[in-house]
Amino acid sequence: MSQDITHDEVAHDHHDHDHKPKGFVKRWLMTTNHKDIGTLYLVFALAMFMVGGAMAMIIRLELFQPGLQFVEPAFFNQMTTMHALVMIFGAVMPAFVGLANWMIPMMIGAPDMALPRMNNWSFWILPFAFTMLLATLFMPGGAPAGGWTMYPPLVLQGGHNVGFLVFAVHMMGISSIMGAINVIATIMNMRAPNLGYLNMPLFVWTWLITAFLLIAVMPVLAGAVTMILTDRYFDTSFFNAAGGGDPVLFQHIFWFFGHPEVYIMILPAFGIISEIIPTFARKPLFGYVSMVYATAAIAFLSFIVWAHHMFSVGMPLGGSLYFMYATMMIAVPTGVKIFNWVGTMWRGSMTFETPMLFSLAFVVLFTIGGFSGVMMALAPVDLQYHDTYFIVAHFHYVLVTGAVYAIIAGAYYWLPKWSGHMYNERLGKIHFWWSTISVNVLFFPQHFLGLAGMPRRIPDYSTQFAEFNMMSSIGGFAFGLAQVLFVYIVWKTVRGGEKATAQVWEGAKGLEWTVPSPAPHHTFSEFGPVDLSKLANGEKFSILSDIDEKDDKQK
Amino acid sequence: MKKMQLKFMMLLGGLLVSTLSAAEYGMNLRKGVTEFSETAFGLHTFTLWICIVIGIIVFGAMIFSIFAHRRSKGAKADQFDHSLTAEVIWTVIPILILVVIAVPATKALIKMENPTTDDGKRLAMDMTIKVTGYQWKWKYDYMDEGISFISSLDRDHDLARQKGSGVDVTTIENYLLEVDNPLVIPVDTNIRFLLTADDVIHAWWVPDFGWKRDAIPGFVNEAWTNVQTPGTYRGQCAELCGKDHGFMPIVVEAVSKEDYAKWVADQKGEQEVEAQMVDTEWTKDQLMAKGEEVYNTQCAACHQATGAGMPPAFPALAGSALVNGDPAAQIDLILNGKPGTAMQAFGNILSETDIAAAITYTRNSFGNTAGDVVQPATVKSMKQ
Numbered sequence: 031m032s033q034d035i036t037h038d039e040v041a042h043d044h045h046d047h048d049h050k051p052k053g054f055v056k057r058w059l060m061t062t063n064h065k066d067i068g069t070l071y072l073v074f075a076l077a078m079f080m081v082g083g084a085m086a087m088i089i090r091l092e093l094f095q096p097g098l099q100f101v102e103p104a105f106f107n108q109m110t111t112m113h114a115l116v117m118i119f120g121a122v123m124p125a126f127v128g129l130a131n132w133m134i135p136m137m138i139g140a141p142d143m144a145l146p147r148m149n150n151w152s153f154w155i156l157p158f159a160f161t162m163l164l165a166t167l168f169m170p171g172g173a174p175a176g177g178w179t180m181y182p183p184l185v186l187q188g189g190h191n192v193g194f195l196v197f198a199v200h201m202m203g204i205s206s207i208m209g210a211i212n213v214i215a216t217i218m219n220m221r222a223p224n225l226g227y228l229n230m231p232l233f234v235w236t237w238l239i240t241a242f243l244l245i246a247v248m249p250v251l252a253g254a255v256t257m258i259l260t261d262r263y264f265d266t267s268f269f270n271a272a273g274g275g276d277p278v279l280f281q282h283i284f285w286f287f288g289h290p291e292v293y294i295m296i297l298p299a300f301g302i303i304s305e306i307i308p309t310f311a312r313k314p315l316f317g318y319v320s321m322v323y324a325t326a327a328i329a330f331l332s333f334i335v336w337a338h339h340m341f342s343v344g345m346p347l348g349g350s351l352y353f354m355y356a357t358m359m360i361a362v363p364t365g366v367k368i369f370n371w372v373g374t375m376w377r378g379s380m381t382f383e384t385p386m387l388f389s390l391a392f393v394v395l396f397t398i399g400g401f402s403g404v405m406m407a408l409a410p411v412d413l414q415y416h417d418t419y420f421i422v423a424h425f426h427y428v429l430v431t432g433a434v435y436a437i438i439a440g441a442y443y444w445l446p447k448w449s450g451h452m453y454n455e456r457l458g459k460i461h462f463w464w465s466t467i468s469v470n471v472l473f474f475p476q477h478f479l480g481l482a483g484m485p486r487r488i489p490d491y492s493t494q495f496a497e498f499n500m501m502s503s504i505g506g507f508a509f510g511l512a513q514v515l516f517v518y519i520v521w522k523t524v525r526g527g528e529k530a531t532a533q534v535w536e537g538a539k540g541l542e543w544t545v546p547s548p549a550p551h552h553t554f555s556e557f558g559p560v561d562l563s564k565l566a567n568g569e570k571f572s573i574l575s576d577i578d579e580k581d582d583k584q585k
Numbered sequence: 586m587k588k589m590q591l592k593f594m595m596l597l598g599g600l601l602v603s604t605l606s607a608a609e610y611g612m613n614l615r616k617g618v619t620e621f622s623e624t625a626f627g628l629h630t631f632t633l634w635i636c637i638v639i640g641i642i643v644f645g646a647m648i649f650s651i652f653a654h655r656r657s658k659g660a661k662a663d664q665f666d667h668s669l670t671a672e673v674i675w676t677v678i679p680i681l682i683l684v685v686i687a688v689p690a691t692k693a694l695i696k697m698e699n700p701t702t703d704d705g706k707r708l709a710m711d712m713t714i715k716v717t718g719y720q721w722k723w724k725y726d727y728m729d730e731g732i733s734f735i736s737s738l739d740r741d742h743d744l745a746r747q748k749g750s751g752v753d754v755t756t757i758e759n760y761l762l763e764v765d766n767p768l769v770i771p772v773d774t775n776i777r778f779l780l781t782a783d784d785v786i787h788a789w790w791v792p793d794f795g796w797k798r799d800a801i802p803g804f805v806n807e808a809w810t811n812v813q814t815p816g817t818y819r820g821q822c823a824e825l826c827g828k829d830h831g832f833m834p835i836v837v838e839a840v841s842k843e844d845y846a847k848w849v850a851d852q853k854g855e856q857e858v859e860a861q862m863v864d865t866e867w868t869k870d871q872l873m874a875k876g877e878e879v880y881n882t883q884c885a886a887c888h889q890a891t892g893a894g895m896p897p898a899f900p901a902l903a904g905s906a907l908v909n910g911d912p913a914a915q916i917d918l919i920l921n922g923k924p925g926t927a928m929q930a931f932g933n934i935l936s937e938t939d940i941a942a943a944i945t946y947t948r949n950s951f952g953n954t955a956g957d958v959v960q961p962a963t964v965k966s967m968k969q
Contacts, residue, residue: 097746097750097753098748104828170897171898177825181785183785183802187898311654311662314666316667316668318666318667320672342788344804347698354694358686358687359683362676362683369643372650375650375654376646378654380655380660405636413796414795481612481614482612483820485822489831490831537662
């Protein structure tokens with residue numbers, strides 16, 4: 031105990047002279063500080079979110095009415111492809127890495143990430159990767175237009191953007207793998223000595239599992255795109271049927287990466303929601319241990335369901351049945367999570383600040399995405415749903431109102447800790463209601479479009495789809511505008527505002543709330559036990575701390 | 586605050602209501618015209634209702650909690666943090682629900698993939714149609730009749746869909762869902778489809794039949810159908826296949842067996858006439874007229890009606906060295922395509938007459954001054 035108090039005081043002492051490097055280059059380019067790197071990741075992700083969002087606006091603008099009004103089909107395909115690549119690899123994944131950088135060391139009582147120089151490198155690769163990728167938009171022949179899934183032989187028709195695409199994906203992969211190694215090394219080695227695995231906040235747990243997924247599948251993607259590269263430039267025939275290759279092989283390899291990838295984008299979101307709901311319900315997370323097991327179970331299942339993306343490709347009956355059953359099983363651990371969140375709210379004492387609102391919307395809207403997921407798991411009906419707007423609605427419900435909502439919720443939740451200022455609650459609520467109403471106007475009608483038979487990735491459509499497309503576009507423009515408000519709110523909060531306390535939220539538990547706001551440049555710089563009573567889950571599973579106490583006594 | 590909760594409730598309610606009413610207004614999955622599509626529709630409806638019921642229970646509990654267990658109403662937080670009973674219940678019940686869904690889904694899938702008659706024998710197929718996907722058209726081969734033709738987006742629709750066409754597309758019936766040559770099939774017949782592609786991956790999908798199947802180069806995929814009701818059924822390519830992926834519709838006309846027999850006879854007659862035309866000497870005017878038609882349906886999507894192309898992916902024909910040079914080189918390129926690009930091997934797609942006409946047209950249009958004429962017989966000799 032006494033050590034902890036000292037620690038806090040030390041942190042306070044350093045508040046005004048916390049050794050931040052001077053000068054832009056030293057502070058940002060050469061930084062090895064987890065908080066600064068976290069900020070870089072988050073700012074980068076927000077910038078990419080805006081770039082990807084602008085592409086989505088072009089897509090919705092063209093689809094506002096039947097007929098081609100604004101762009102040519104070839105450019106439209108570039109937009110759908112780049113929108114997905116930018117949002118997945120540029121916005122959602124870096125945002126989660128940014129949150130991990132900021133929060134994991136503070137949550138486990140570590141002074142920094144385990145590998146700070148690699149941390150710097152893994153971030154600074156990204157701007158170069160995306161410069162390369164986005165530069166293809168200005169090249170003759172344009173950007174990749176074969177879909178983010180990069181299926182050959184179509185992707186090979188892309189001219190020289192293929193090379194840029196492949197190397198950009200390689201760089202993003204290297205960045206992700208290094209980030210994941212860093213997260214694992216930090217969590218395994220840098221926890222405060224009395225902080226056991228089952229004392230860890232759920233955000234740390236979900237990220238630990240996510241990091242293993244990343245290490246497992248990013249090399250698989252790298253292998254797949256390398257074969258694309260050699261097929262394009264060195265006359266190999268990995269995926270060329272005429273040369274003895276197999277275009278379906280690519281799809282198997284891609285989705286062996288791709289399915290775990292979607293969990294990479296949602297498990298940390300589960301972690302964030304599991305931090306926020308207990309705080310504002312003022313009640314411990316319901317079923318902490320089953321939440322950990324459910325996360326691990328989802329991660330395991332994610333490796334054995336990939337071909338449910340390929341029911342229409344044609345596979346043996348036994349294959350279809352297996353992938354159908356395995357996919358349906360994912361509903362069980364995911365259901366456990368949803369029920370546990372509702373159980374956490376049950377008989378709590380809830381207040382509804384912006385992070386809580388986004389989290390509640392996450393639970394409802396992610397579940398709607400889960401429902402359509404179960405429906406699509408059914409192979410015989412998927413032969414109808416597949417590659418229509420139904421799937422577009424499904425993955426936007428789980429990625430926008432799922433992953434992105436969790437990131438926004440996390441940003442509001444921790445922004446006072448990062449900046450030292452409270453955000454404007456009224457504007458936050460406006461942002462929430464505006465986003466939530468518009469996002470449903472945007473994506474809910476897409477279910478109907480898909481069921482009625484509108485294929486995805488088309489720039490123009492039959493007039494029977496006109497009404498719902500117009501509705502969806504209006505929702506899209508409104509949702510896009512709402513995110514500009516979000517940028518404004520964040521900007522204003524960083525620049526100034528009501529001073530935040532160290533605790534920030536009345537019901538918040540966790541080590542990050544024991545350090546002042548804004549968090550000083552260096553926290554927990556002295557290695558030692560932490561006050562487990564400050565953790566949401568600190569005293570329940572104290573096997574490790576018991577041992578530590580005995581050790582201490584023996585000494 | 587109160588107002589916001591009300592809005593939230595209204596939003597959720599609105600979502601549910603819109604789901605239900607949409608089913609009535611035809612924004613639901615199509616029931617279709619085959620046994621399989623009806624099974625799929627039934628499964629879809631069954632699962633949707635299960636999801637709605639689960640949604641009502643889960644969201645209901647959540648909304649109740651949001652209203653009842655709030656601090657502004659003086660709620661004191663309980664501190665319970667787990668309940669083994671509850672967790673076992675909400676693990677086991679979903680498993681049971683999934684089993685209930687999985688049983689009919691398994692049956693439906695077996696019926697699709699392994700069709701059998703009532704006495705357990707493998708269902709015999711009455712006829713076979715080979716479907717080949719090309720960028721951006723379909724080729725249909727009636728394997729038993731020896732009929733084959735290309736089916737692509739109707740010319741009027743193609744003109745209307747061009748950016749800046751000035752056509753109000755809402756005035757066009759079945760906009761983008763009309764083809765020049767529809768697939769004609771007899772009703773009440775077990776039809777096997779063999780699906781493949783010659784360039785990139787496509788997917789053949791007619792919603793009313795209840796399935797889509799990928800057409801993959803180097804693979805032959807199989808599917809089957811048996812349409813009971815005569816009618817016109819429309820669908821589209823469902824797998825991204827490049828620039829004009831949105832513009833390769835499918836139209837199937839299911840007709841009575843008698844009408845089908847008549848249609849087959851007509852087609853065979855036409856194909857015979859076509860075959861004879863190859864060996865006759867064509868005039869330049871004849872070739873130019875036919876060539877313009879072929880060029881506009883087969884070539885203009887990439888090389889543009891003006892011959893300007895869309896470099897670098899689709900080279901210009903106007904002023905092209907190839908088009909203005911030795912005709913043999915041009916014929917060879919068109920017959921065999923250019924691997925690694927979107928330029929297809931048209932030798933498998935178009936007749937010798939069509940190829941000769943299109944070549945003649947390109948060599949004497951867009952300011953090209955080759956001035957010569959390529960006869961169908963020349964193309965035929967180079968093909969062999």
